[in-house]
Amino acid sequence: MSDVLDRPDAKPGFTSVGTRPIRPDGFDKVTGKAAYGADLVMPGMLHGRIKRSPLAHARILGIDARKALALPGVKAVVTGADFPDFAAEILEGGEAASNTRDMAVNIIARDKVLYDGHCVAAVAAISPAIAEAALELIEVAYEPLPHVIDVEAAMAPDAPVLHDHLFTEGVEPRPTLPSNIAKRHEFVRGDVGAALAEAEVTVVGRYTTKAVHQGYIEPHACVASMSADGQGYVWSSSQGHFMVRTYCAKVLGLEISDLRVTPAEIGGGFGGKTVVYLEPLALALSRASGAPVKMVMSRDEVFRATGPTSGGVIEVKLGARPDGTIIAADVTLKFQAGAFPGSPVGAACMTAIACYDIPNFSVVGWDVVTNSPKVAAYRAPGAPIAAFGVESAMDELARKLGMDPIVLRAKNGARNGVKASYGPTFANIGFLETLDAIKQHPNYVIPLGPNQGRGVAAGFWFNVGGESTAAVHLGEDGTATVVTGNPDIGGSRASMAIMAAEVLGVSVDRVRPMIADTASIGYSMLTGGSRTTFATGMAVVQAAEKVVAELKTRAAKIWDVPVEEVEWAAGQAVCLAKPDVRPLTLRGLAGQSARTGGPISAEVSLNAQGAGPGFAVHLCDVEVDPETGHVTVLRYLAAQDVGRAIHPAYVEGQMQGGAAQGVGWALNEEYIFDAEGRMENAGFLDYRVPVASDLPMIDTVMIEVPNPRHPYGAKGVGEAPIVPPLAAVANAVRAAIGVRMPDLPLSPPKIRAAIDAKGA
């Protein structure tokens, strides 16, 4: 069980790390005071709306906005012609690299629309209703073109081509004709063909997944204001306000220093708010109208025009010895990128077999453009799709070998010193411990009834570090303000406060964590990649250490001793040279800082390296109703190597939330397109994310194998937990009905059909 408050005490050797204080921003969030993207009102504010393509693929012949501009109350209309053109450039601003020109054309179409929902124009008016009415008056002439959405259809030689300038990268010789295949990725070791031929036991499978959306409950929203002197201001909900600043400046041709971005509270992102959609449009409308402009997406727009993750095809061959030693893995991944290149197939290739030590492998990935919304990062981008195929195949292999699925995974599992399939050598990883935690858990041996099945699956995510800035300022009463540049997406303020309190030796409630705008703190990469507690936490710790060093200097000055004679312990300076002198508390030192040298504060900017990879193993029990094909999740257990849990309740929360999203991916969620390429289920009624009655309690086991590169041993925890559930659920359904279901989602009609086919 993951009972809260069951470990009220800090970890050995710590006073704050490992405790579960109430989050500092909690009061505002349970009382409705917290301000999210749509909650800001500026004086004289206009309302922006977007004219979207009703076609999946078409050439734009002309846009006539004269009637819209003539409507009373309409203040501005912008189209692609109002934005500068610039050469393609890859920017590492987000969770994944982004091609800024593609992003600009995704934000507002130029000569072609590439998917149903693609923005063709935006309007600002004095009320939302007038803006809405103006959209109807914007006339767009299209020449419809054939479209393609299915990934393998898009790879076919006769497929409609989305981009005339797209030639496949990563193949020799370079193609002479453009195609929808943007890139081929390859990771190879040993001789997989020979090893497969030599293996006594082999399994072969082909698996598919559909595009799914991150499903954050808060739609994209912003308010932007552009002054006549060229100074811009943006308030928006995103995973990184520095990312917003970078991309807006690029798309609009502005100087970075001319933009200031304030982070609103963010109502969920899961990777989907690592790019911009509305902000450059709102700035352009504000520039044209001279007034601030608020833009808020509808849920329909969120589904049709913002990042889902790829649908994919995963082909897997595994070859093993009779004792279960896997000697070969051959994996092919084909991913929908949406309208522009950049599916997460590269990360999928790197993670696909990262859990295992396999001497011969070939992992090949294909990045394919399709007439659907450009994919955005979604929690461990690509890894769940690859793991669905590989972990389903592992389950089949265990069955064929007659081996326990955990024993098979442990026998081949990655351990310290193993060279990972994607390059580096593993150190300080806890995969085997995580597998063992599942095997030892009571859930592993609970007897199952009829129509019930149990599935296990593993998952891997790199976790990342990167650029972060943090500042610590002491108040004259001895309290501390901790300032960072990372939006708090799931409780990170609490862990920042804990880490600062640990260094300063004060209680957590004496530390106030804040998130500052782009003008008030140094650059920080966005909140994503499971990097914030690790990298920004490292900056917080170093800034707090600088403050402690300064406090020691001040104490030394007061005592007139060398600073080496001062020690910092339990929130106070102790004089080693004069043991009978009373220690000076942080409060006391802060109170007299004016007389000892001035305010005490420190800011640290760094580029954190050495994020420890995360491994997760999930165990799922299901019951399948043979009458309806409905799957009930009976029990769910998530185990994960978390390095060290700074605030364990929010670590559990990440594990539970990731598991729930994965269960939705496995059972319910999918983008459904009609014959014309229009999304048919662009709403929460028909795109069904898990609700409270769909899920049981989600039990968690945190394994702590500390990461020595972080001051307190933290590893990223947010992403690994969405990697195993797709296969864990599918393996449980396989056990329950005796049929392998290779195509997600495992919806009731598919399961009924499989049961019927088995009986026939």
Place this chain on the structure above:
Amino acid sequence: MSKIHVTTTVNGDAAEFLTDPGTTLLDGLRDHLGLTGSKEGCGSGDCGACSIIVDGRLVCACLMLAAEAEGRRIETIEGMAQGSELHPLQQKFLEHAALQCGFCTPGLLVAAKALLDTNPDPTEEETRYWLAGNLCRCTGYDKVIRAVLDAAAVLRQERRAA
């Protein structure tokens, strides 16, 4: 198009505003009264982020018109705490870490209050089905359900003590 004058009660206080006939009650609360604690996640009654209580009944504010608030008694998240004293549900949500991004939290709290107002001792299953109209994408619901059940126990104890 002429505006409609609406007189209503929000969190115990009289309130009045002018509204267009097509404006939803959610937009009325947020834009006319400045009560932005109720959130819009879908505008179609599927996510529950705008849950409010109208004359004792749990509703999605996005599915009512602002004009329909006339003469009603409305409870929103802003009225849940008594001054600086949190409602036990709010307190338990904090203690159990039952929120991550916090966007669905106002709706979940209001919906949970509507449950406990009528059923002081719900089972886990009753709680899960009652809250099935409130989507949360962050937590997987585990800590939410525990917080609601824990708050229910606190409220029962308070009632017994009273």
